[in-house]
Amino acid sequence: MYVAGRIEDYALIGDMQTAALVCRDGTADWLCLPRFDSPAIFAGLLGTEDHGFWRLGPAYAPGSEPPTATRRRYRGDSLILESEWDTPRGTVRVTDFMPPRDGAPQLIRIVEGLSGRVPMHSALRMRFAYGQITPWVHKVGDRTVAVAGPDSVWLDTEVDTYGKHLTTYSDFTVGPGDRVAFTISWQPSHKEPPLLPEPESSLEATEDFWREWVEQCTYHGPYRDAVVRSLITLKALTYGPTGGIVAAPTTSLPENIGGVRNWDYRFTWLRDAAITLSSLLRTGYRDEARAWREWLLRAVAGDPENLQIMYGIAGERELGETELEWLPGYEGSKPVRVGNGAAHQLQLDVYGEVTEALHLAHMTGLARNDYASLLQLKLIRYLEGHWNEPDEGIWEVRGPRRHFVHSKVMAWVAVDRTVKLIESGEVDGPLERWRELRDEIHWDVCEKGYDRERNTFTQSYGSKELDASLLLIPQVGFLPPDDKRVIGTIEAIQRELSTEDGFVLRYPTDANCKDGENLDGLPGDEGAFLACSFWLADDLAMIGRVDEARRLFEKLLSLRNDLGLLAEEWDPRLQRQVGNFPQAFSHVPLIDTALRLTASGAYGG
Numbered sequence: 001m002y003v004a005g006r007i008e009d010y011a012l013i014g015d016m017q018t019a020a021l022v023c024r025d026g027t028a029d030w031l032c033l034p035r036f037d038s039p040a041i042f043a044g045l046l047g048t049e050d051h052g053f054w055r056l057g058p059a060y061a062p063g064s065e066p067p068t069a070t071r072r073r074y075r076g077d078s079l080i081l082e083s084e085w086d087t088p089r090g091t092v093r094v095t096d097f098m099p100p101r102d103g104a105p106q107l108i109r110i111v112e113g114l115s116g117r118v119p120m121h122s123a124l125r126m127r128f129a130y131g132q133i134t135p136w137v138h139k140v141g142d143r144t145v146a147v148a149g150p151d152s153v154w155l156d157t158e159v160d161t162y163g164k165h166l167t168t169y170s171d172f173t174v175g176p177g178d179r180v181a182f183t184i185s186w187q188p189s190h191k192e193p194p195l196l197p198e199p200e201s202s203l204e205a206t207e208d209f210w211r212e213w214v215e216q217c218t219y220h221g222p223y224r225d226a227v228v229r230s231l232i233t234l235k236a237l238t239y240g241p242t243g244g245i246v247a248a249p250t251t252s253l254p255e256n257i258g259g260v261r262n263w264d265y266r267f268t269w270l271r272d273a274a275i276t277l278s279s280l281l282r283t284g285y286r287d288e289a290r291a292w293r294e295w296l297l298r299a300v301a302g303d304p305e306n307l308q309i310m311y312g313i314a315g316e317r318e319l320g321e322t323e324l325e326w327l328p329g330y331e332g333s334k335p336v337r338v339g340n341g342a343a344h345q346l347q348l349d350v351y352g353e354v355t356e357a358l359h360l361a362h363m364t365g366l367a368r369n370d371y372a373s374l375l376q377l378k379l380i381r382y383l384e385g386h387w388n389e390p391d392e393g394i395w396e397v398r399g400p401r402r403h404f405v406h407s408k409v410m411a412w413v414a415v416d417r418t419v420k421l422i423e424s425g426e427v428d429g430p431l432e433r434w435r436e437l438r439d440e441i442h443w444d445v446c447e448k449g450y451d452r453e454r455n456t457f458t459q460s461y462g463s464k465e466l467d468a469s470l471l472l473i474p475q476v477g478f479l480p481p482d483d484k485r486v487i488g489t490i491e492a493i494q495r496e497l498s499t500e501d502g503f504v505l506r507y508p509t510d511a512n513c514k515d516g517e518n519l520d521g522l523p524g525d526e527g528a529f530l531a532c533s534f535w536l537a538d539d540l541a542m543i544g545r546v547d548e549a550r551r552l553f554e555k556l557l558s559l560r561n562d563l564g565l566l567a568e569e570w571d572p573r574l575q576r577q578v579g580n581f582p583q584a585f586s587h588v589p590l591i592d593t594a595l596r597l598t599a600s601g602a603y604g605g
Contacts, residue, residue, distance in 0.1 A: 002044065002048050002049040002090035002270045002537075003222075003331075004023070004045050004046075004093065004330060004331070005023040005024060005025070005027075005029070005156065006046060006576055007253060007330075007567050007576065007577045007578065007579075007581050008561035008565070008576060008577045008581075009023050009136050009561070009565070010022065010023055010045075010561075010565075010581060011023075011072065011074075011081045011083075011096075011108075011563050011565070012079070012233065012236060012249070012563075012565060012582055013079055013080075013081050013096050013097055014037070014079060014098050014236040014237075015037070015098035015100050015101050015105060015106075015240075016100055016235065016236065016238055016239065016240035016294075017034065017035060017101065017105060017239060017240055017241065018031070018032050018035055018036050018038065018098075018105060018249070018539035019031075019032075019036065019098070019163075019236060019237075019249035019565045020034060020042070020096075020098065021045060021237070021250070021474070021581070022081060022083075022096050022120065024066065024068040024072065024083070025055065025057060025065075025066040025069070025085060026055055026056045026057030026066065026094055027053050027054065027056075027057075027082070028042050028053065028055075028064070028096075028107065029042055029043075029044040029045040030042055030043065030044075030045040030046075030249075030250060031054075031107065032249075032266070032528040033151070033153065033186040034104075034105045034186050034434055034556075035239070035313065035412040036239060036249055036266045036313060037246075037266040037267065037312060037313060038051065038096075038239060039128065039129045039132050040131070041126050041127065041128055041151075042054060042126075042127075042415055043127065043130045043131040043187075043222065043327065043595065044131075045250070045253075045330060045578035046130075046131075046251075046252055046327045046328075046329055046330050046336050047131050047325075047328055047329075048328070049125060050125075050127070050131065051078070051127055051130070051327060051477040052125055052126055052127035052133025053123075053125055053130050054107075054109075054122075054123070054124045054125070055121075055123045055186075056094055056109050056111070056120070056121075056122045056123075056182065057069070057083075057085060057094065057120070057121065058085050058087050058092060058118055058119065058121070058170065059119040059121040060118060060121070061109065065219050067085060067087070069083040069084060069085055069334075070084055070085055070086040070091075071083075071084050072084065072434050074229075074232075075095070075106070075207065075212075075239070076207075076211070077090060077210060077211065077214040077228050077232065077476075078097075078206070078207055078210035078211070078214075078232070079097065079098075079206075079207060079210060079232055079236055079559075080095060080096075080203070080207060080210070080483070081095065081097065081563075082094075083096070083098040084114070086120075087116075087118055089116045089117060089118050089119065090113065090114070090115045090117055090118045090175075090316070091113075091114040091115045091116065091118070092109070092111065092112065092113055092114060092118040092174055093111070093112045093114055093122065094109055094111055094112075095109070095110045095112065095203065096108070096109050096204050096270065097202075097203060097507055098206075099202040099203075099205060099206045099209075100205075100206065100209050100240070101121070102185050104185045104186055104194035104195070105185065105186045106183055106184065106186075106197055106200055106202070107131050107182070107183070107184050107228075108181065108182070108183045108199050108203070109182045109183075109295040110179055110180070110199055110200075110203065111174055111178075111179065111181075111182075112174070112177075112179050112582015113174030113175045113176050113177060113178040113179075113301065114176065114478070115176055116175070117173050117174070117175045118174055118175075119171070119172075119173050120171070120172050120173065120174060120180075121169070121170070121171055122157075122168075122169065122170040122171075122182060123167055123168075123169055124155065124159075124167065124168040124169075124184070125166065125168075125259055126146045126153055126168075126184075127182040128146075128148045128149070129148075130324050130326075130336075130338070130368040131326065131327060132164055132326055132329060133146055133148045133149070134148075135151075135153070135536065136148065136149035137163060137166075137168060138453050140193065140360045142144075142156075142331060143155065143156055143193065144156075144161055147189050147194070148189075148260050149189065150188055150189055150190070150573075151186065151187070151188070151189055152186070152187050152188070152189040153184050153186050153187075153373075154184065154185045154186075154187065154193060154194055155159040155168060155182070155183070155184050156182070156183045156184075156185070156196060156197050156591040157170065157180070157181065157182045157183070158310070158377055159172045160172075160179055165489045167451075168188075169377050170182075172256045176549060179200075180183070180195075181200070183197035183199055185197060185402075186541065188240065188577050198567075200349045207510060210232065211453045212232075213232075213235065214228055214232065216284050216285060217231060217283050217284055217285075218283055219283045219284075219594075219595065220283035220596075221252060221594065221595070221598035222598060223557075223562070223594040224597065224598070226267060226557055226560070226564060226590060226594060227283065227591050227595075228592050229563075229564035229565075230279075230564070230587035230588075230590050230591050231279075231280070231283060231285070231591065233409050233564075233565065233584075233587050234276050234279065234580050234584055234587055234588065235285075235288070235319050235327060236249075236585050237249065237276075237582075238288060238291075238292075239313040239314075239572075240269075240503060241314070242295050242298075242314050242315065243288070243290075243291025243292045243293075243294055243295035244268040244273070244292070244295045244299075244311070244312070244313035244314065245268055245272065245273040245276050245292060245584065246265065246266050246267060246268060246313060246584070247265040247266075247268075247272045247477050247580070247584050247585060248265035248266070248568070248580035248581060248583045248584065249265075249580075249582075250265065250266070250268055250361050250524070250580045250583065251265065251336070251337060251338055251580070251581055252264065252329060252330065252333070252336040252337055252580075253330055253333075253567065253578070253580045253581055254329070254330055254331070254578060254579070255568065255569055255578055255579045256333075256526060256527070256578070257333060257571070257574065257578060258331060258332050258333055258459060259329075259333060260333075260334070260335065261382070262333050262334070262335065262336065262337055263337060263340060263342075263580070264321070264337050264338050264339055264340050265340075265580040266313075267297075267310045267311065267312055267313065267319055267340060267343075268295070268311050268312070268313055269309060269310045270296070270307070270308075270309060270310065270353060270354050271309065271347075271349065271350055271353045271394065271420075272309075272585050272588075273292060273296075273357075274353040274354055274356065274357035275353065275357075275463060275585075275589075276292075276584050276588050277289050277292050277293075277361070278356070278357060278360055278588075278592075279359070279588045279591040279592060280363075281360055281361065281366075281593075282592075283591065283595075284597060286364070286365075286366060288362075289361050289364075289366055290366060290367075293357075293358070293361055293366070293372055295315065296354065296371070296372075296375075296421070297371055297372060297375060298315050298374060299311045299315035299416045302508075304375055304378045304379060304382070305378065305382045307350060307351065307354070307379065307382075308422065309342065309343060309345055309347045309350050309396070310340065310342070310345065311343075312341050312462035317343075319339050319340050319343040320339045320341070321337055321338070321339040321340055321341035322338055322339055323335040323336065323337055324337075324338060333355070334489035337358065337565050338603050342392070342396040342407055345391070345396055345417040345482060345603075346389070346391040346392060346401070347391055347392055347393060347394065347396070347407065348383070348386065348387060348389070348391045348408070348410065348411050349391075349393070349394050349404075349406055349407045349409075349410035349411070349412065349469075349563050350410075351379050351380075351382070351383050351414040352409070352410025352412070352413035352414040352476070353410060353413075354375075354379065354414075355376055355413065355414040355417045356413055356414075356417055356460040356476070358373075358375075358417075359378055359409045359417040359420065359421065359587045360422070362426070363414070363531065368426070369469060371427060373421065374427075376417075376418055376421065376427075376474055377418065377427060377429055379414060379418075380414060380415055380418045380429075380434065383411055383414055383415065384437060387408065387411040387437075387441060388403075388444070389401075389402050390402050391404060393406065393407055393460075393469075394407070394469050395405050395467075395469075395506055395507065395527055396487075402459075402461070402463070403448070403449075403460050403462075404459065404460045404467070404469075405445060405449035405457050405458060405459060405460060405461070405467070405469075405470060406467065406470065406472065406536075408441060408445045408449065409445060409472070409476065409478050410442065410468055410476070411441055412438060412441040412442055412478055413440045413476050413478070415434055415437050415441065416438050416477070418434060419431065419434050419435055420440055422434070435448060440586050444479060445457075445462050445478075446485075448462075449461055450459040450485060451464070454488070454492060455485065455488030455489075455492070456485075456488045456489045456491075456492035456493075457470045457472075457489045458470075459507060464494075465507060465508055466489075466492055466493055466497055466507070466508075466531065466537075467506065467507045468493060468497055468505065468506050468507065468532035469506075470489050470493065471489075471493060471535040471536055471538070472491065472535060473486055473489065474486045474539060474542050475538060475539070475542070481539070481542035481543050482543065486539075486543070488545055489534070490539050490540070490543065493536065494536070494605070498536075500572065501555070501557075501572050502529075502532045502533075502552055502555065503528035503530075503533045503570055503572060504528055504529065504532040504535070504536050505528055505529065505532070506529045506532055511515065527569030527570050527571040527572065527578045527579070528569060528570045528571075528572055529568070529569050530556065530559070530566055530567075530569060530570060530583070530586040530589075531585045531586055531589045532570065533552065533556055533570075533591030534553070534586075534590055534592070534593045535589060536552060536555060537549045537550075537552040537553040537556065537593045537597075538589070538592065538596055539586055540552065541593075541600050544597075546600050546601075549593075549597060550577070550597055552592070553593050556590070557590075559577070561577070564580060565581065565582040566581075566583060566586040566587060566590070567581040567582065567586065568580055568582065568583040568585065568586060569584050
């Protein structure tokens, strides 16, 4: 029976427009074409073999499991995956990549014999619309094409193929120096066939692209390998044509195996994109920052007062959430969702993250954009009348709105950064009025969001609960790190929200929490949220506990898979990654913490 790999068993390849996940046994189990948010043609990750996959590796006996690669790696600082199998008959390598493109999207797989003579087997089962539609597969000359509705996918290879069980197979043998390429290319079905692929020249061009891109990185500290891999991952999650950044390339990988906490992350969250922009700017990547700023201005244009928390990768506003009943879900985790109903939630912290990103772009010398400054002023005018309203908060809870402390803190950040913009003389605005607003929000948070008895800020006004987002209070400058309220909050989170391994939960999810109700309105628990654990490492460094910060950071690095990738969460009970994968919101704080620890000199030999 087919079973998808563990989440950490997957490798990411992509072309800055979409991405595929390839398992250790050489199976591509996830691929959406032509965009990140398009329907998948390989959805085996969320279902079974019947929902689409492409397995390429050494031949194996019928009824047995396909062999897993003996070793795998990315080729240097690139997104080119190399998987190698040592078999009784010899050694073989499969190189998987997606060339950055202007034309048809392509997934290219090159088989190379290294020693001996190794029998190989390719099984390509294309299923359109997330596994729901079986396409018409037929030959056009030497090419194989699968067609259904508006989509066509073309297979090109020099070896013979044959059809059986609604699957396209190929069996062949490679010896030392032999190279056999397979390419699938997507094309609208009403258009002419895509150009014949050129796998070898595409491989060379792809390697050149990544080498030149990585050379721009300005970080050369002790954690460079981890930082560069995270930067490459963030670049891979950027939709090249528009500059939008997806939170992850997957949907419905569960936060709780077998549970219902399954969401579609193939959209651009303003929060995630803004913090991604921050990391890219701090490591030398201005082109991406400029592209994201232009994306933001287009997405928000015409209606800045009704800022959504997320948009489509081209700025789409409607992201209606539906459930795909025919997919059983990853390891039985249902429902499988596409679209995201949280898009129209009120999350006041987003105003702070967007304003902080625009502020950082300005401070790092990104060319001024008058509309960006105008947008910033409009956002603050909206906040003037709404900052004191309850909202759904950073974690997109589906329970009742509350006065979340983090949301108020980020509203303060939005006003503070705009005050600084006006003080710089770049724009005109009601400086004194907004200085007073900044002070009012600060007083409100310190008065209503702080528990004096326990010396800690709380999740929301009147609550006894803690929330890991409170760790950001010193990082955004709301209070200095040596403030006793900051130190008390950090220590309270360590006591009450940390797992036995020292990782951090976002907030209590069980019904026995202090406030007597489940905050997010959903059954079940979730894993430790990796971003929050990196935030704790940051805070520990800021309050002078740098050795402890380094130990936590390096423990977090050890959770990455063998290719340096992180999902959204870590399940301490199952000792495995959970949530959508790979996750920008995990890789960004990895970069930030590495930069902070490097600046403090807090790293091992």
